[in-house]
Amino acid sequence: MTNSVHSDLPAIQWDGRPSPQDGSVIDAGGQRNPDSAIDPHRSDFVLTRDVQVARIRLTHWVFEQATTTARRCGFAWKPQPDAPSTYPDLCAAYGTSKRSGGSLPVSSENSASVILTSPEANFAWRFIHDVAHVERGLSFSLVDEYELALWQLSELERDGFGTDSLEYAFLKADTLGQVIINAVARRFPADQEVFDLECQQLGFEQGILREIRRESS
Numbered sequence: 001m002t003n004s005v006h007s008d009l010p011a012i013q014w015d016g017r018p019s020p021q022d023g024s025v026i027d028a029g030g031q032r033n034p035d036s037a038i039d040p041h042r043s044d045f046v047l048t049r050d051v052q053v054a055r056i057r058l059t060h061w062v063f064e065q066a067t068t069t070a071r072r073c074g075f076a077w078k079p080q081p082d083a084p085s086t087y088p089d090l091c092a093a094y095g096t097s098k099r100s101g102g103s104l105p106v107s108s109e110n111s112a113s114v115i116l117t118s119p120e121a122n123f124a125w126r127f128i129h130d131v132a133h134v135e136r137g138l139s140f141s142l143v144d145e146y147e148l149a150l151w152q153l154s155e156l157e158r159d160g161f162g163t164d165s166l167e168y169a170f171l172k173a174d175t176l177g178q179v180i181i182n183a184v185a186r187r188f189p190a191d192q193e194v195f196d197l198e199c200q201q202l203g204f205e206q207g208i209l210r211e212i213r214r215e216s217s
Contacts, residue, residue, distance in 0.1 A: 050166060051166060051197070054165070054167050054170065055115060055117055056117060057161075058115070058116065058167040058170055058171060059116045059117045059121045061156065061161070061167070062116060062121055062124050062125045062128065063121065063124055065128050065155070066124035066127050066128050069127065069128055070127070073097070073098065073131060074098065074101050075097040075098065075100075075101050075102060075103055075104055076103050076104070076127070077103050077104050077105075077106045077123060077124070077126075077127035078105055078106070079105075079106055079107070079108035079111075079123040079126075080105050080106075080107075080108050081107070081108050081109055082105070083105040083106050083107040083108070084105065084130075085107070086140065087133065087139040090130055090133060090134060091134055093105060094130075094131070094134040104127060104130065104131070106123055106126040106127050106130060107126060108123065110188075111123065113191050113192055113193040113194070114174075114192050114193055115170045115173070115174055115192065115193055115196040115197070128152075129148070129152070132148060132152065133148065136148065136151065142179060142182065142183050145179045145182075146176070146179050148175075149175035149176040149179055150176070152171065152175055153168065153171060153172055153175065153176065156168060156171050166200060169199065169200040170196050170200060172199070173195060173196040173199035173200065173204065174192065174196050177189075177195065177196070177204065177207065177208055177211075178192075178195075180208055181195075181211055184208075185211075185212050185215070187215070190211070190214060190215060195207065195211050198210055
């Protein structure tokens, strides 16, 4: 095993400041970027400067955590459609990457509409999530997913994002909220981005209720 980080993605580094692309959103006072995947007609949520900045900050935190995880493990990640979809397969892939230093496959699917600022950021988040599954011995069962969500939220809080922050609200919806939707409705949110934004705007419980009713009405 090598201590160097191997990845099929460009090196990910950030200096704690928004990228030029992200900065265009901030400079515009939170106005919707025409290239954004967000369609304001899909839901009742309101885009504000604070919401956009929080999404950028959460994305930066994810990239920082992914980079730290990759350096510690000795391997990075590679998005692909046939990534491991069961816990035994994930453990096997993790073991292979640990031995070879090759990138861990993460799912490249269903990342077009997410709370982070790009699909690439969501791939990085999946890397963090999948590695944590293996390292903490947590399977894909709902109980273990719930425990993992609580741990990931505690990591965000430890890094200075309080429980009343927008960043925390978004990650809570994206982790704990999705587990609850899966437990109650036996599916994932129809649109992750809309679901996370509604949980922040309406409140966590009301956002979950709206999502459950969305496909049952």
